[in-house]
Structure formats: structure tokens, C-alpha cells
Amino acid sequence: MSLLNKYRPQKFKEVKGQDEIVTALVQSIKKGKLHNAYLFAGKYGTGKTTLARLVARAINCSNFKNDLCGECQASSFNNLDVIELDAASQRGIDNIRELAKNSSLIPFNSKYKVYIIDEAHQLTSQASNAFLKTLEEPSSRTKFIFCTTEPWKMLSTIRSRCLPFYLKTIRFTDIKDRLSTIVENEGIDLSDDRILFRIAENSNNTLRDAINLLEICLGKLTTNRLTLKDIESSLNLISEKDIYNLLNLLMNNKVSKFFEELNKVVSSGKRYEDILQTLKYQVKEILFVKRGFIKNINKYKLAQIKKLEYSNTQLFKLLGLLIKMEEKITGFTNPKDLSEYIFLKFMQK
Numbered sequence: 001m002s003l004l005n006k007y008r009p010q011k012f013k014e015v016k017g018q019d020e021i022v023t024a025l026v027q028s029i030k031k032g033k034l035h036n037a038y039l040f041a042g043k044y045g046t047g048k049t050t051l052a053r054l055v056a057r058a059i060n061c062s063n064f065k066n067d068l069c070g071e072c073q074a075s076s077f078n079n080l081d082v083i084e085l086d087a088a089s090q091r092g093i094d095n096i097r098e099l100a101k102n103s104s105l106i107p108f109n110s111k112y113k114v115y116i117i118d119e120a121h122q123l124t125s126q127a128s129n130a131f132l133k134t135l136e137e138p139s140s141r142t143k144f145i146f147c148t149t150e151p152w153k154m155l156s157t158i159r160s161r162c163l164p165f166y167l168k169t170i171r172f173t174d175i176k177d178r179l180s181t182i183v184e185n186e187g188i189d190l191s192d193d194r195i196l197f198r199i200a201e202n203s204n205n206t207l208r209d210a211i212n213l214l215e216i217c218l219g220k221l222t223t224n225r226l227t228l229k230d231i232e233s234s235l236n237l238i239s240e241k242d243i244y245n246l247l248n249l250l251m252n253n254k255v256s257k258f259f260e261e262l263n264k265v266v267s268s269g270k271r272y273e274d275i276l277q278t279l280k281y282q283v284k285e286i287l288f289v290k291r292g293f294i295k296n297i298n299k300y301k302l303a304q305i306k307k308l309e310y311s312n313t314q315l316f317k318l319l320g321l322l323i324k325m326e327e328k329i330t331g332f333t334n335p336k337d338l339s340e341y342i343f344l345k346f347m348q349k
């Protein structure tokens with residue numbers, strides 16, 4: 001089983017980074033104040049499907065306190081009254097007609113029958129219109145939960161019949177928390193606290209990517225100890241050491257040494273695009289720290305950055321060049337030329 005599935009939260013308390021939504025849902029379920037239809041919208045890999053499945057079970061849980069009891073039939077996650085429709089593949093009018101017909105039948109052995117319509121923006125417009133009828137005449141024992149990354153593509157009349165929740169992207173600290181739990185449970189030792197931050201930094205603020213990246217790293221392990229080097233090589237990341245080294249040579253105008261080191265990084269299999277992007281990210285981070293904005297930066301990195309004595313003017317000059325070149329470099333046939341141009345320009349006397 002993939003780590004993503006193995007660690008899909010089975011209880012609300014395992015859901016990370018969506019505290020306000022979880023609290024609101026738990027409170028309303030406790031009070032029995034339910035809507036006919038819910039909408040979970042937000043970026044991929046932030047917990048939409050997870051929350052939908054939890055809500056579907058929670059409203060049927062016979063002993064719901066502040067979370068699923070974990071013991072009743074509804075908690076088992078094999079509930080026949082929870083029906084999932086993947087609108088990416090079952091998007092047509094026939095699928096919805098059938099759903100409409102069945103949705104009026106009473107639940108098999110639960111309080112509520114719950115339909116989860118995943119990727120709801122992919123329903124055809126005919127199917128959406130057919131759905132609308134079902135939503136307008138709801139059966140009191142049927143609930144609908146729509147999930148989508150692109151709510152604006154849904155039929156607005158469907159959207160307006162739902163109680164909407166907009167999921168947040170996940171902060172590094174929350175990602176690190178969840179990865180910690182997984183790593184511990186898998187019996188893996190971490191050589192260094194920065195490892196999980198490094199993964200989080202490359203996860204686009206989603207738990208889906210973060211857990212996938214962790215899985216790639218663990219897949220390559222031969223022992224039960226994960227080091228920073230392991231993850232940098234498994235994920236082909238440009239190491240922090242290399243980036244700081246390059247930055248230092250740039251800032252000190254060490255032209256030949258800089259290009260020598262740059263070539264080394266490139267011949268180890270890194271792309272110019274990624275080097276520029278990582279540098280940009282790094283310079284930006286240093287500038288943020290200099291202005292006292294230190295959210296989301298781990299303490300090791302912070303200590304490292306605070307030791308740097310680069311001038312703001314220089315940092316801004318480099319950042320400006322990197323940003324200007326970023327859009328040019330993708331699709332540019334010779335990223336090497338463009339990168340060398342930027343660096344030479346930056347270090348010109």
C-alpha cells in the first residue's frame with residue numbers, strides 16, 4: 001500500500017493544517033446541524049477527499065464525540081451507504097441519472113446515505129443540470145459532498161446549494177508534523193532535523209507531494225536511517241551546501257571559482273533552471289530574514305542566514321536578475337548561455 005493511502009487520516013484529529021474547518025465540521029456534527037450538500041474546494045493534496053470521507057462516516061457514527069469513535073460500523077470505512085463518484089471518469093448524464101434514481105432510496109443500514117462527488121468540476125454540463133434537480137428535492141436521509149480543485153468551473157447553481165469550505169495549503173510546520181508521525185511509525189531514524197523541512201520545502205505546500213517525496217526517499221533506503229544526503233540525492237535536490245557556496249562566491253566576485261563550482265553542480269545532474277530557482281528562493285529568504293520576517297524557516301537555516309553579511313543592494317540586484325530571467329529561461333534552447341550571462345552580468349565590475 002502506498003504511504004499516501006496507508007496514512008490517509010482515519011480520524012479528524014489526524015488532519016493537518018485545516019483546523020478551522022475541522023472544528024466547524026465537528027461542532028456541527030455534534031449538534032446534528034447538517035446541510036444537504038457540502039463543498040470542499042482547494043489545491044490538490046490538501047485534504048478534500050480525506051475530509052469528505054471523514055464527514056460521510058462521522059455523520060453516521062453512532063458514538064461521535066469529538067471525532068469518529070473508530071468502532072462502529074460507520075467508522076469502518078467499508079460503509080455501503082457511502083458512495084463515491086469520480087467525476088473525472090463518471091461524468092456523464094447516465095451516471096447522474098442513475099445516481100439520482102438511487103439517491104432517493106433509503107440508506108442500506110446507516111442513518112444517512114452519502115454521495116461523494118470527487119473532481120466535481122469535471123461533470124458535463126448536462127450531468128450538472130440533471131444533478132441540480134436532485135439537489136433541489138433532497139431526500140432528508142441523503143447528503144452530497146462535492147470536492148474540487150476548480151470550484152469556479154462548477155455550475156454556480158450547484159455551488160450555491162452547498163455549504164462551502166475552502167481548504168488551505170499546508171504550512172511547513174504542519175507538513176513536518178505529519179511526516180514525523182509517518183517516519184516514526186515506519187521505524188525510520190532521521191539523522192538530522194532539517195530532513196523533513198527539506199521535503200516540506202519541495203512539496204508545493206501539499207501533503208500529497210510531501211508524502212510522495214518521502215516515499216521516494218524511503219524506497220531507496222537500504223537501512224532504517226535517513227540522512228539529508230539521502231534525500232538530496234533521491235530527490236535530485238541542489239544541496240543547501242552547494243547553494244550557499246555558489247551564493248558566497250557570487251557575492252564575493254570570485255568569478256573563476258564560481259563557474260568552476262557551478263559546472264560541478266551541473267555535471268552532477270542538476271538543471272540550470274533549478275539552480276536559478278533555488279538561488280532565487282535562497283536570496284529571497286535571506287532578504288526576508290533581514291527584514292525580520294522569519295515565518296516558516298527552520299532554526300538551523302535561520303542561524304546560518306543570520307551569519308551572512310551580504311549587502312541588501314547586492315542581494316536585490318541578484319534577485320532582480322534572477323526574477324527577470326526566470327520567465328525567459330523556461331523553453332529557452334540554451335539555458336547554459338542565459339545562466340552564464342546572468343552570473344557574469346551580476347559579477348561585472
Ligand SMILES: Nc1ncnc2c1ncn2[C@@H]1O[C@H](COP(=O)(O)OP(=O)(O)OP(=O)(O)O)[C@@H](O)[C@H]1O
Binds near residue numbers: 003007046049147
Ligand atoms: N490535511 C491533511 N492532513 C493529513 N493528511 C493529508 C492532508 N491532505 C492530504 N493528506 C494526505 O495526502 C493524501 C491525499 O489527500 P486527499 O486525497 O485528501 O487530497 P485532495 O485534496 O483530495 O487532493 P486531490 O485534489 O489531488 O484529489 C491523503 O491520503 C493523505 O495521506
Ligand SMILES: [Mg+2]
Binds near residue numbers: 049050118147
Ligand atoms: Mg481528492
Ligand SMILES: [Zn+2]
Binds near residue numbers: 064071074
Ligand atoms: Zn462510530
